[in-house]
Amino acid sequence: MAGTSRDLVGTDVFDEAVRSTCDVASHCKRYAVSVGYWKDPYIEYFVSHPKERKAPEISRGYYARVQGVGRLLKAFLEKTKCNCQIINLGAGMDTLFWKLKDENLLPLKYFDVDFPSIVSRKIHYIKSKPPLSKPIMESHLGETVLIDAHSLDTSRYAIVGGDLRDLPKLEEQLKKCNMDPNLPTLLMTECVLIYMTMEHSIDLIKWVATTFRSAMFINYEQVNMLDRFGQIMIENLQSKQCELVGADACRSLETQKERFLQNGWETVNGLDMLKVYQSLPPDEIKRPCRHYSVTHLLQWSSR
Numbered sequence: 001m002a003g004t005s006r007d008l009v010g011t012d013v014f015d016e017a018v019r020s021t022c023d024v025a026s027h028c029k030r031y032a033v034s035v036g037y038w039k040d041p042y043i044e045y046f047v048s049h050p051k052e053r054k055a056p057e058i059s060r061g062y063y064a065r066v067q068g069v070g071r072l073l074k075a076f077l078e079k080t081k082c083n084c085q086i087i088n089l090g091a092g093m094d095t096l097f098w099k100l101k102d103e104n105l106l107p108l109k110y111f112d113v114d115f116p117s118i119v120s121r122k123i124h125y126i127k128s129k130p131p132l133s134k135p136i137m138e139s140h141l142g143e144t145v146l147i148d149a150h151s152l153d154t155s156r157y158a159i160v161g162g163d164l165r166d167l168p169k170l171e172e173q174l175k176k177c178n179m180d181p182n183l184p185t186l187l188m189t190e191c192v193l194i195y196m197t198m199e200h201s202i203d204l205i206k207w208v209a210t211t212f213r214s215a216m217f218i219n220y221e222q223v224n225m226l227d228r229f230g231q232i233m234i235e236n237l238q239s240k241q242c243e244l245v246g247a248d249a250c251r252s253l254e255t256q257k258e259r260f261l262q263n264g265w266e267t268v269n270g271l272d273m274l275k276v277y278q279s280l281p282p283d284e285i286k287r288p289c290r291h292y293s294v295t296h297l298l299q300w301s302s303r
């Protein structure tokens with residue numbers, strides 16, 4: 001009997017391995033923050049200090065990613081004068097809501113979406129740590145906050161536990177939290193689409209293109225997956241039962257762009273992360289980046 005390794009091991013095991021990437025990302029960010037790459041006073045409430053040191057290349061990569069995404073995000077907020085919504089898909093323990101609040105840059109509504117088990121952890125941290133819950137309550141205008149194990153809804157911030165592969169349900173959940181398809185909307189996926197099959201990521205990209213009247217999509221993920229470095233990454237994750245099932249779109253900058261252009265998007269731009277890194281203020285990049293390999297890109301698309 002024929003079967004893929006996915007059939008044999010079971011989808012739950014693969015999904016669990018995908019969920020565990022949330023911890024990897026949060027630990028790397030927490031480490032980079034602790035050694036001064038950028039400021040994030042909230043990440044320590046979501047993740048403990050990693051026991052091991054991380055290689056400088058990893059911290060630099062995260063630094064470039066946070067700065068690059070941050071620049072695009074701020075350009076969008078400036079253009080819309082914050083009369084917009086942001087939907088962070090596969091947000092993990094991302095702290096963007098709190099950082100935007102501190103900078104007085106909150107959109108009309110900010111949504112985090114991830115698998116229910118990730119979301120319930122995030123909500124648990126928020127409920128038990130006043131430095132996280134206080135800013136949410138300060139930005140909330142209504143009287144009651146809707147909160148259960150897998151969702152939280154306040155007037156400016158919602159956390160939705162769902163599956164990006166089940167779009168009718170996701171749309172219903174977002175609408176329940178007052179997502180407004182008529183508002184200019186920024187959608188973000190940071191290292192998320194590669195964990196979905198091409199079919200699922202295309203459905204998501206098309207859903208965004210047909211649901212929102214005007215939208216921008218920031219996608220940060222791998223490129224050059226056919227080179228030696230990319231192959232090692234694939235093998236490494238496979239050994240942890242985590243298959244990069246969406247790697248086909250990550251063969252090059254061009255394949256990344258095509259996925260959007262062929263699925264309802266008018267304009268697509270993409271930069272590899274070496275270019276993003278080199279465009280950062282020179283006095284912030286003090287150490288040479290000899291070992292910085294180009295395996296990621298930052299892409300933004302609009303309708």
Ligand SMILES: C[S@@+](CC[C@H](N)C(=O)[O-])C[C@H]1O[C@@H](n2cnc3c(N)ncnc32)[C@H](O)[C@@H]1O
Pocket residue numbers: 018019020021022025026089090091092093094113114115118162163164165189190191192195196
């Ligand atoms: C590598 S982590 C990145 C987390 C966050 N975007 C960041 O940059 O810190 C990938 C995240 O995508 C989420 N994810 C992947 N596939 C998903 C799906 N089908 N539905 C919901 N969340 C998903 C995972 O649970 C995980 O939190």
